[in-house]
Amino acid sequence: MYPKEYINCDQEPIHICGEVQKYGYLLGTKDSKISFYSENVLNLFSLNPNLVLGQDINTLFNDLQLDINWDNFSDSQELAIQHINYKEEQYTLSIHTNEGFTFYEIEKVIPNHKINQEYKAIQNILRMSNDENIWKLLLQEVQNIIDFDRAMIYQFLYDGSGEVVEESVKPGLESYLHLHYPESDIPAQARALYLKNTVRITSHVSGETYPIYGVKKENIDLTYSVTRSSSPIHRQYLKNAGVESSFSTSIIVNGKLWGLVACQNAEPKHLDLQSRLLVETLTRTAANAYGSYRSLQTLEDYQRINLNNISLRHNLSSEENFGKALENSIDDVKNACEADGMIIKINNEIITSGNVPNHSDIEKIINWSKDNNQNFEENIFISNTFCKTSGLELDNSEKSCGIIISVLGSNTSDMLIWMRKEQGQKIKWAGNPEKETVSEIKDGVEIIKFSPRKSFEVWKEYVKDTALPWKTREIESAKWITSVILKASHTKSSQILDLNNQLKELNQELDSFSYTISHDLNTPLTVIKLNAQLMKRLIQSDDNTHKYLDNIVTQVDSMSDMIKNVLELSKIKKSEIELKKIEVDDLINRLAVESKISFDSPHTEIIIENTPEVLGDPTMVYQVFGNVIGNAIKYSSKSSKPTVKIIGEVSENEVMYKISDNGIGIDKQDAGKMFKIFSRMSNATAFHGNGVGLNIVQHLMEKMGGEISYESESGIGTTFILKFQKPDYDFSIS
Numbered sequence: 062m063y064p065k066e067y068i069n070c071d072q073e074p075i076h077i078c079g080e081v082q083k084y085g086y087l088l089g090t091k092d093s094k095i096s097f098y099s100e101n102v103l104n105l106f107s108l109n110p111n112l113v114l115g116q117d118i119n120t121l122f123n124d125l126q127l128d129i130n131w132d133n134f135s136d137s138q139e140l141a142i143q144h145i146n147y148k149e150e151q152y153t154l155s156i157h158t159n160e161g162f163t164f165y166e167i168e169k170v171i172p173n174h175k176i177n178q179e180y181k182a183i184q185n186i187l188r189m190s191n192d193e194n195i196w197k198l199l200l201q202e203v204q205n206i207i208d209f210d211r212a213m214i215y216q217f218l219y220d221g222s223g224e225v226v227e228e229s230v231k232p233g234l235e236s237y238l239h240l241h242y243p244e245s246d247i248p249a250q251a252r253a254l255y256l257k258n259t260v261r262i263t264s265h266v267s268g269e270t271y272p273i274y275g276v277k278k279e280n281i282d283l284t285y286s287v288t289r290s291s292s293p294i295h296r297q298y299l300k301n302a303g304v305e306s307s308f309s310t311s312i313i314v315n316g317k318l319w320g321l322v323a324c325q326n327a328e329p330k331h332l333d334l335q336s337r338l339l340v341e342t343l344t345r346t347a348a349n350a351y352g353s354y355r356s357l358q359t360l361e362d363y364q365r366i367n368l369n370n371i372s373l374r375h376n377l378s379s380e381e382n383f384g385k386a387l388e389n390s391i392d393d394v395k396n397a398c399e400a401d402g403m404i405i406k407i408n409n410e411i412i413t414s415g416n417v418p419n420h421s422d423i424e425k426i427i428n429w430s431k432d433n434n435q436n437f438e439e440n441i442f443i444s445n446t447f448c449k450t451s452g453l454e455l456d457n458s459e460k461s462c463g464i465i466i467s468v469l470g471s472n473t474s475d476m477l478i479w480m481r482k483e484q485g486q487k488i489k490w491a492g493n494p495e496k497e498t499v500s501e502i503k504d505g506v507e508i509i510k511f512s513p514r515k516s517f518e519v520w521k522e523y524v525k526d527t528a529l530p531w532k533t534r535e536i537e538s539a540k541w542i543t544s545v546i547l548k549a550s551h552t553k554s555s556q557i558l559d560l561n562n563q564l565k566e567l568n569q570e571l572d573s574f575s576y577t578i579s580h581d582l583n584t585p586l587t588v589i590k591l592n593a594q595l596m597k598r599l600i601q602s603d604d605n606t607h608k609y610l611d612n613i614v615t616q617v618d619s620m621s622d623m624i625k626n627v628l629e630l631s632k633i634k635k636s637e638i639e640l641k642k643i644e645v646d647d648l649i650n651r652l653a654v655e656s657k658i659s660f661d662s663p664h665t666e667i668i669i670e671n672t673p674e675v676l677g678d679p680t681m682v683y684q685v686f687g688n689v690i691g692n693a694i695k696y697s698s699k700s701s702k703p704t705v706k707i708i709g710e711v712s713e714n715e716v717m718y719k720i721s722d723n724g725i726g727i728d729k730q731d732a733g734k735m736f737k738i739f740s741r742m743s744n745a746t747a748f749h750g751n752g753v754g755l756n757i758v759q760h761l762m763e764k765m766g767g768e769i770s771y772e773s774e775s776g777i778g779t780t781f782i783l784k785f786q787k788p789d790y791d792f793s794i795s
Contacts, residue, residue, distance in 0.1 A: 085288020
């Protein structure tokens with residue numbers, strides 16, 4: 062048994078093959094002295110191999126009577142090209158430098174009248190192309206120049222594999238359109254080379270090649286060579302495909318290798334340097350035009366995204382409940398990334414939209430995100446194979462193959478999750494992408510190489526556990542939306558902090574005010590009461606006068622009680638309250654009478670039906686009923702037959718009071734500000750008020766474990782609904 066060494070295609074050093082093709086002749090110099098040469102140079106120039114190495118290149122070219130314009134040459138990787146004549150034949154000489162060597166490459170010119178059509182071909186591409194037909198138009202122009210059996214637009218996909226997205230094929234040949242090729246057909250190092258040297262030709266796949274002498278091949282980097290031989294593995298691959306000539310130019314869009322113009326011919330066929338460079342020029346023209354179309358589309362997409370984000374920002378800032386605002390906007394957030402499903406986790410609440418997995422899967426994904434978010438790049442994770450790479454056992458894994466997870470800050474578990482379902486489609490491969498292996502024994506080691514596949518018959522594969530990849534604009538949308546939500550959340554938090562500070566100051570002022578009025582108002586009220594009582598004793602005979610004086614005393618006592626209650630309420634805010642069973646029948650009747658007097662509405666009809674006991678704090682219950690009954694009488698006082706109905710009901714878990722009036726009602730546009738402090742209804746300007754009462758009532762009801770709501774129609778009346786806890790027992794709450 063021999064030790065084994067595995068060599069794959071992506072390990073093949075294709076840029077240091079040490080050979081040139083038959084059509085090309087190579088000389089290499091260092092400091093103008095010839096360091097290496099290809100074997101066929103000797104025959105071209107009838108040179109003595111013993112006299113080549115070390116000779117000055119200028120001297121050699123002068124001896125050969127080659128007229129070289131050295132002004133065209135610059136010491137760079139860029140090709141300097143010129144025509145030269147030798148023995149009544151026309152050649153092209155291309156010069157470039159790389160890794161300290163200067164390369165001189167010579168090849169014969171092949172007359173081609175199509176070269177003169179360069180300008181027209183470029184104009185055709187620029188004038189007649191659009192986003193949809195540009196590659197078809199490019200292939201037409203390319204085929205007009207090179208006339209190969211097959212010309213294809215080969216696009217690299219996100220995983221390095223490729224697809225034929227357009228083709229021009231001669232009659233009788235099988236179509237390769239939409240066939241897929243595995244990443245290993247053009248591995249990473251080959252793709253990198255296509256980005257550096259954009260034009261490649263193998264004129265005769267089975268043809269003769271010539272070695273390079275003078276320097277070890279490992280030391281000669283032929284990356285930018287125009288005559289470099291193709292790798293043995295690639296030549297075998299082409300033979301297996303029935304191809305004897307191959308030509309390609311790189312499609313580079315925005316600095317990245319987008320694809321190739323890949324051309325194949327069943328018979329050997331050579332294109333000289335001029336023809337190859339013309340096709341490269343046409344390809345660059347088409348690639349630039351395509352990039353412009355894509356950029357315009359991207360700009361339009363980003364404008365749409367920005368408009369959506371402006372709308373989202375407005376919705377988030379205008380809605381008081383941040384979670385509710387996100388829920389209302391969740392469909393827009395989902396659609397911005399063209400996702401199938403959307404999950405938003407905010408403030409310990411999970412909101413979903415579209416096609417999402419069950420609750421158990423959602424919890425697993427959220428917990429996975431919490432455990433792994435330290436590895437997220439800029440707090441975002443992107444995958445189109447999440448269901449098979451996350452390691453999670455999911456019930457509905459097909460719904461979460463594609464995923465974008467955006468964490469809303471490093472110190473929170475809130476996050477946005479976009480989802481895509483399994484792609485669920487069959488891909489047509491140009492032959493089974495699995496490769497065979499061949500082995501050989503070298504220096505006591507078994508070298509195992511993956512050989513090019515031999516079959517190119519269409520082979521279908523069902524894609525599982527994979528979603529369509531996320532596009533750049535969709536990923537950018539996710540990032541922008543995250544930014545919008547974070548800004549809106551920060552703004553909302555700042556607003557809440559400001560309001561809390563204002564409320565704190567207001568509470569301090571109210572506390573101070575409560576103590577002030579308890580002290581400053583009680584004294585004059587006591588004087589008024591004493592004077593009224595004294596006048597009653599001094600005036601013996603006038604019954605009406607006694608009645609008015611009694612009313613003054615009653616109102617003074619009521620005001621004193623109110624002051625006392627306000628003071629008690631101020632104290633209650635800072636301590637726990639004790640909920641008691643309270644009989645409210647007398648309280649409701651008394652408040653109804655007093656409110657009719659207070660709001661000068663003696664003709665208001667008060668209907669009281671059933672007044673069950675409630676569980677509450679005496680002072681708070683007094684405040685609640687006083688405010689709500691008073692409002693009912695006040696806002697119905699201008700009706701032709703003002704009526705207020707008070708009805709109590711007992712259910713299994715609560716006591717509910719409905720207090721209805723036939724007053725001005727509440728307009729729908731005011732619904733959102735009903736319980737906001739200092740907010741008054743748009744139709745209430747004719748009535749005195751400060752917009753504080755209902756806000757106080759809402760807080761009092763919440764403090765007692767109850768709630769307040771209302772039903773109303775503008776111009777018809779309003780019903781306030783008070784829900785108290787059922788007084789089965791007494792207990793204390795904070």
